[in-house]
Amino acid sequence: MEFPTPLVPARLVRRHRRFLADVVLEDGRAAVAHCPNPGSMIGLAEPGQRIWLMPAGPGKRLAWSWKLVELPGGHWAGIDTAVPNRVVAEALRARAVPQLAAYGTIRAEVAYGAASRVDFLLSEPGLPDAYVEVKNVHLRREADWAEFPDCVTTRGARHLAELSAVATAGARAVLLYLVQRTDCARFRLAADLDPAYAAAAAVARAAGVEMLCHAARIDPGGVRLAQPLAMA
Numbered sequence: 001m002e003f004p005t006p007l008v009p010a011r012l013v014r015r016h017r018r019f020l021a022d023v024v025l026e027d028g029r030a031a032v033a034h035c036p037n038p039g040s041m042i043g044l045a046e047p048g049q050r051i052w053l054m055p056a057g058p059g060k061r062l063a064w065s066w067k068l069v070e071l072p073g074g075h076w077a078g079i080d081t082a083v084p085n086r087v088v089a090e091a092l093r094a095r096a097v098p099q100l101a102a103y104g105t106i107r108a109e110v111a112y113g114a115a116s117r118v119d120f121l122l123s124e125p126g127l128p129d130a131y132v133e134v135k136n137v138h139l140r141r142e143a144d145w146a147e148f149p150d151c152v153t154t155r156g157a158r159h160l161a162e163l164s165a166v167a168t169a170g171a172r173a174v175l176l177y178l179v180q181r182t183d184c185a186r187f188r189l190a191a192d193l194d195p196a197y198a199a200a201a202a203v204a205r206a207a208g209v210e211m212l213c214h215a216a217r218i219d220p221g222g223v224r225l226a227q228p229l230a231m232a
Contacts, residue, residue, distance in 0.1 A: 001086045002222035007052040007067055015045040021066050023053065033064035036080040040151040042139055044069050044077055052220055068220065071183055076218040078180035081136045083223050085119055087216065088134045088176060091225040092120060099212060100174065103130060113162030130172035133159050137179045137213075139190060146184035146213075146229065148177055152194045160200040160209070167208035175204070177213040179229060187213040188232035 010031070013022035021033045033053050035045075052068040069077045088097070089108065095101040103122035110121040112131060122130040139150040149156055163173035177187060191198035205211065215226040 001083060001090055001224065003054055003067065003220070005055050005057070007054050007220045010051055010053050010064075012045065012047060012049045012051050014047055015041065020062075021045075021051075023051065023064070023066075025053075031064055032062055033066045034060075034062045035066050036082060038081070039149070041079060042141065042150050044079055044138060068218065071181065073183065075181065075183040077138050077182075078216065078218055078223050079138060084134050084136045084178040084180060084216075087178060087223050087225055088132075089120070092122070092132075096225055097176070097212070097214070099210065100130060100132065102127060113158075113165065116159065116162055118162075128171050130174055131163060131166045132174045132176060133163060135175065135177045137177050137187065138181050140181060140184055141190075144183065144185040145232075146177075146179040146181065146187045147190040147193075148187070149190060149194050149197055153197055156194075157197050157200040160197070160204040163209045164204045164207035167204075173204075173207075173209045175209060175211050177211070178225070179213065179215050180218065180223065182216070182218050184215070185229060186232065187229045 010023040010025050015021045019035050021035045023031050023033050050070040053064040054067050056065050067080050091097050092106050103124045105123045107121045109117045112118045118131045119134045120132040137146050137148045139147045167173040189198045213229045213231050215229050217224045217226045
């Protein structure tokens with residue numbers, strides 16, 4: 001996924017009201033940017049961090065949208081929670097996810113379960129339908145471990161329950177975690193931050209829900225699917 005317009009660097013002053021960020025552009029101008037992330041963003045919203053913004057375009061209330069954080073050692077983190085779906089959509093169309101490469105028909109946002117929409121419904125003659133949910137991962141607290149979630153997610157636990165029902169009914173149910181930071185080599189659940197989600201994930205695995213994790217290649221030009229990561 002390529003960013004449609006070039007990103008520009010800035011310094012974060014503070015994130016507030018979850019979806020707003022006070023920033024200072026490189027020319028010294030102060031601005032307010034949209035923060036497209038409802039999570040806690042542990043370690044990614046510290047005052048003084050160098051971040052990258054995308055011009056929001058005409059008709060938007062705020063002129064800027066926050067996309068990336070620069071990390072030590074030349075690494076990057078993506079903070080826009082809408083990006084993983086776009087990255088995975090491109091990868092599915094290119095048949096770049098090995099476990100799902102056999103599927104040729106891809107539909108997005110299909111109603112399923114009690115009151116949800118699955119991110120992608122894949123179909124192919126002769127194969128069971130595959131229901132694919134995508135989760136954004138950008139928490140790192142220890143060593144090279146990526147973790148999910150970074151705060152309590154009742155919605156995420158509901159998705160796990162609905163995927164479990166899909167698997168029990170005979171279709172494929174897949175949860176794909178996309179790690180939107182480049183300094184991680186492994187993935188695990190943050191059970192201490194959301195024990196209910198971890199418990200729901202254990203039930204889902206037992207029901208046959210497949211869990212995949214991929215890294216991402218990130219730079220100011222865009223975010224792209226990278227190699228699979230080991231999962232705890």
